Amino acid sequence: MSAPRALTIAGSDSGGGAGIQADIKTFQELDVFGMTAITAVTVQNTLGVQGVYPLAAAAVAEQIQAVGEDLGVDALKTGMLFSAPIIDAVADCIQAFGWKNVVVDPVMVAKGGADLLLQDAVDALKYKLLPLARIVTPNIPEAEVLAGMAILTLEDRREAAVRIAEYGARMVVIKGGHDPSTDQVVDLLYDGHTFTLLEGRRIATKHTHGTGCTFSAAITAELAKGSEVLEAVGTGRKFIQAAIEDAVELGEGSGPTNHWAYRRRKELVR
Numbered sequence: 001m002s003a004p005r006a007l008t009i010a011g012s013d014s015g016g017g018a019g020i021q022a023d024i025k026t027f028q029e030l031d032v033f034g035m036t037a038i039t040a041v042t043v044q045n046t047l048g049v050q051g052v053y054p055l056a057a058a059a060v061a062e063q064i065q066a067v068g069e070d071l072g073v074d075a076l077k078t079g080m081l082f083s084a085p086i087i088d089a090v091a092d093c094i095q096a097f098g099w100k101n102v103v104v105d106p107v108m109v110a111k112g113g114a115d116l117l118l119q120d121a122v123d124a125l126k127y128k129l130l131p132l133a134r135i136v137t138p139n140i141p142e143a144e145v146l147a148g149m150a151i152l153t154l155e156d157r158r159e160a161a162v163r164i165a166e167y168g169a170r171m172v173v174i175k176g177g178h179d180p181s182t183d184q185v186v187d188l189l190y191d192g193h194t195f196t197l198l199e200g201r202r203i204a205t206k207h208t209h210g211t212g213c214t215f216s217a218a219i220t221a222e223l224a225k226g227s228e229v230l231e232a233v234g235t236g237r238k239f240i241q242a243a244i245e246d247a248v249e250l251g252e253g254s255g256p257t258n259h260w261a262y263r264r265r266k267e268l269v270r
């Protein structure tokens with residue numbers, strides 16, 4: 001039996017709600033074999049990030065090479081990359097293997113405010129990684145950094161998406177979790193020609209730790225299975241909506257989402 005294979009290149013979250021842990025749980029829930037290249041170990045729980053221990057860029061590259069040379073990769077995502085040398089190493093590996101199903105979640109700052117990307121690494125992200133991305137999924141603050149502009153309205157988001165697409169990403173998804181102005185969450189998609197809005201009911205909850213990681217992991221899993229980009233993003237939205245609605249409510253702070261909610265709901269419908 002063969003299986004679709006997805007690789008996540010990201011940081012470890014000891015609390016299990018974001019990062020590598022959210023990604024491989026999501027891959028598993030969507031019937032995709034998950035593999036990992038860890039960029040940094042974070043000391044983290046629902047109350048925030050208490051420590052960041054980055055790995056050497058060579059250690060990240062060697063993990064990617066080991067997986068690529070033996071198991072193979074149908075799609076990959078990047079999350080917390082932390083430094084410019086790590087981004088350079090990741091971009092070099094993606095190019096060497098010729099991987100095309102590349103989802104870049106440009107993680108910069110944790111919900112609690114801790115830096116997960118050094119400020120001097122933003123240019124490496126823009127100029128080395130974005131040209132290799134099939135999809136890039138910034139939240140609004142990340143889109144502001146990448147586009148170099150403030151985003152207050154949906155029109156601003158459209159302008160930011162156009163600017164980000166100029167770095168070479170083929171699909172830009174600016175997520176709406178950070179825009180509490182309406183009772184709908186609206187994710188804006190831009191493929192270089194057309195804007196598409198994906199809307200869902202905004203859930204009033206503090207348990208949104210790792211939503212972006214989980215969403216981009218679900219998109220990656222669907223690409224690994226051969227879905228087209230729009231279909232993959234649509235499944236990602238359904239997956240994260242269920243995961244937030246049925247959150248597991250663990251910890252004293254911003255808790256994790258529920259990675260098995262989407263599968264459970266599908267099983268109930270059968």
Ligand SMILES: Nc1ncnc2c1ncn2[C@@H]1O[C@H](COP(=O)(O)OP(=O)(O)OP(=O)(O)O)[C@@H](O)[C@H]1O
Nearest residue numbers: 139175176177178185202203210211212213215240
């Ligand atoms: N309260 C909410 N209700 C419904 N959907 C939400 C909510 N918050 C976020 N989402 C959805 O979750 C996905 C991730 O969006 P968000 O803007 O939170 O990303 P993020 O800030 O990168 O997440 P994180 O940094 O926690 O990993 C998007 O599809 C967004 O629409």
Ligand SMILES: Cc1ncc(COP(=O)(O)O)c(N)n1
Nearest residue numbers: 011012018019110111209210
């Ligand atoms: C290792 C790692 N990767 C990504 C996030 C972003 O998630 P959030 O913004 O919900 O804190 C995180 N906290 N930790």
